[in-house]
Amino acid sequence: MTKLKLGPIRDDKPVKLAIELPAALLRDLVAYGQILGRETGGPPVEPAKLVVPMLERFVSTDRGFAKAKRGLGARDPS
Template sequence: MTKLKLSSVEDEKPVKVTVTLSAALHRNLVVYAEILARDSGKAIDPGKLIAPMLERFIASDRGFRKAYRSSGNRL
């Protein structure tokens, strides 16, 4: 099994956002989805990876957490 940072994709009520991606980033999302599908046995739409990847990125960003907390918010 491949060790990916993203292990599953939650199915929540979505908020529609339009994003323009570079062709290279789209190709990488397609490949990532293929690897995830191979490892999990379930096919996944590459577009559904964007939100969990952003969530994971934000959750691991220490600078963001520090700024967020100093603004009076709590995680």
């Protein structure tokens, strides 16, 4: 069994994205969605539904970003 970084995608409200992707990246997202669907026992996941969880995963595991964000936290009023 393949060990993917993403687990099942929760079924939230649809989000419309207006971005341009290189064709090779789109093909990889389609393949990733097919594999993820197989791994989780569901249908293939659409590329648009992969983007947010992938970005969330990327940001949450980026140690450099976490460190820089902590540094900004003291100055950030929000």
